[in-house]
Amino acid sequence: MNKYLRIFAIVMIAGLVASCSDFLEEDVKTQVSNERYSTPEGFNEAVNSAYSYLRTFYGTEEGLTATVFGTDTYREGADGDFKAMNRYSNEFDSFSYPIESIWRNMYRGINITNTVIARSEGGVEGLSGEEVTRRTAEVRFLRGHFYFILVQFFGPVHLTTEETEGVELEASRAPISDVYDQIISDLEFAANNLPVEPEQYGRATKPAAEHLLSRVFLTRATTDAAGSNDYEMAANLAETVIDDYNFQLLDDYGDIFAVGNEQNAEVIWAVQYSENSLVNGTPDHDLFRGGNSSHLYFNFPYDQEPGLFRTVEFGRPFRRFRPTEFTTQEMFHVDDRDVDSRYKKTFKDAFRVIDPGTYSNVDGVEVTFAEGDTAIWFPGYNMPLSEQQTYNMQVITPEEYNFINFPPLWKHTDPNRASVNETGGSRDWMAFRLAESHLIAAEAYYYMDGAGSPDAIAHLNAVRERAAWPGEEATMAAETAQLLASDGIDFILDERGRELLGEGFRWFDLKRTGKLVERATQYNPDTVPPTGGLEEFHNLRPIPQSQIDLTDGGESAFPQNPGY
Incomplete structure (x- = not known):
């Protein structure tokens, strides 16, 4: 594994919502001394900074590219990079940036968690044994989380629970059974030692550990490392989360993603962001945009249409991820939409006029818009052109969807950004x-x-x-x-x-x-x-070439996944 000198920009970040200012305040430390981690302040700073590495995956271009592209639900739109990951073409190889970024940042997070765990042994002077155990449980929740992301993408990966204290060039790929054993051990320790209610919103909790553990067992059951009771464990843990705590499904699906309602009764645990961009960062995140950038990638260029211009409310009109025809026409079948509310509450199907006036439409016919009229409508079903022309608006039907025009996913919208060009969002990621x-x-x-x-x-x-x-x-x-x-x-x-x-x-x-x-x-x-x-x-995703090149013995010591 590409290991690094033990010099971190430790940032006191993990909390992450304005209401928890003590968890948000930064104390930036560079060239951190070895002794710092053994002090109460440094120990807690290291714990908090470990959370920040989840911000390199959740709500980011890298994480969404790796999980949305190349599936049955989304394909590529007109703009953006990394299209080879959607196509699985020859250009998707061991040099692919999103994959390298995920690999690197998950291991950086792992190294910080290993540091905390190493310093917790024997206690930390100035902290109670209870607090040290609780903080250790938090980072073991995080370490299990980091390794779970890695093993799903890459299969056998380097497995280390040791604090790195110098440059290390030896690495090997542990069997996935060993990786899953470590993940489960970490999450079971977390579940047994974390509180049900967090002392500060955003910290790991017992139900969060149990939920992730249920997902781990469900996943391991389909691998060569499967245990005989994995499905039973997954079901039991999921039911524990459902029955034993105060979480509940919201009555209205749309309320889950309502702006300002991120801390709702359905959320078991979320990755925290803030309107203060200084607390949204993470050390060495190469594509860091200063916040949750998920609002950028699912939109369409509404600002090029009559009666509209770019606004903070409607978002930046990037068109990175385009829903497949299967998504809009089969999974959300038109015949089901009068029964199932999720199509209507998932996609934005209309844009209202914000720039009134008289315009020529795509057919050269003049249309006059008053403020508040509908400028664009995605009805979600096909209709004859003659019927479309009866509406005083642009009508875009499924047969007209292309890599530019398609109904935008709306659950990640972020109208709280400071300006139309601001890319960093502040909404929590409901993990x-x-x-x-x-x-x-x-x-x-x-x-x-x-x-x-x-x-x-x-x-x-x-x-x-x-x-x-x-x-x-x-x-x-x-x-x-x-x-x-x-x-x-x-x-x-x-x-x-x-x-x-x-x-x-x-x-x-x-x-x-x-x-x-x-x-x-x-x-x-x-x-x-x-x-x-x-x-x-x-x-499986390709092992980053940088990892192989920096390992003593190269590919013979750290082999590439088959096919790449």
Whole structure:
């Protein structure tokens, strides 16, 4: 592994919301002395800084590129980089920046957690044993989290629990069974030693550790390292989170992502951001934009249309990630939208006029807009041109979607940015929420008990009934058993897609269920020739070439994943 000198820019960051100012205040230290970590202040600074490395993955270009691109739900739009990761073309190789960034930053986070754990042994003078144990549990939650991201992407990875105290050039790839054993050990320690309620919002908690552990068991069950009771453990832990704490599904799906409502009853744990850009950073994050940048990548160029110009409310009109036809027309089928509210509450289907006046439309016909009129409408279904022309607005139907025009995902919008050109967002990234706990339990019960599992159906219905328009709950629930029986895991994947679209799960979901190649090649045209070349070996990402080159013995000591 590419290890580094023990010189960190330790930043007191992990908390991350303005209401917790003591957790947000920075104390920037460069050239940190070895003794600093053994003081109460330095020990806590190191703990807090370890959280910041999750900001290199969640809500970032790198993390979203690695989890959204190249799946059945999203393909490439007109702008942006790293399209080879969507296509799985030859250009997607061991030099790919997002992959190298994820690898490097996860290991930087691991090294800080190892440092804290090493300094906790024997206690820290000036801190109670209880506080040292609690902080150690926090960083073991983080270390397990970092390794879980790595093992899903790369398979066998370098496994170290030792604090790095100099340049190390020896590394090897541990079996995934060893990596999973370490992840589970870390998360079990965290679950046993963390409080149910955080002392400061944003810190790891017992239910957060249990939720992540349920996801780990669900994932390990599909690997060569599978344990005999992995699905049972996944289901039990998910149900513990659902039943034993105060989390609850919000009544309205749209409220989950309402601006200003990030700390809601459905959120088990979130990666924290702040309106203060100074606390949103992380050391050495090469593509750091100063905050949650997810709002940038799912939009479309509305500002080029009559009656509109760029605003903070409507966002920067980047068009990086484009929904597949499968997403907009099959997963969110037009016939279901009067029953299931999630299409309407996931996509922005209309833009109102903010620049009134008279304009020539795309057909050369003059249209006059008053402020507040609808300028652009994505009806979500096809209609004859003659019908489109009866509307005093631009109508964009599915048959007209292309790499520029498509309905934008709206759950990441951030109107709190300081200006239209500000890229850094301040909204928390909801990493774990209760709907996913239900979906984890449903999948585990499906694999244990089959498509007729009443427990799987009950957990799916908890999510589906909440998603229903008022009065349609019974309609949603009535279909579940039949759909699960006919479509099996594909139905569960569709349900995860409707519920979790654009939230950084999809690539992991397809890989875990063995459906990456099947579903991506079926629904994402970019992944097949002539543009793409998705194959089974792409279920692992390439090991960064920098890692191989900096390891003594090169590829013989640290071999590349097959196919790259």
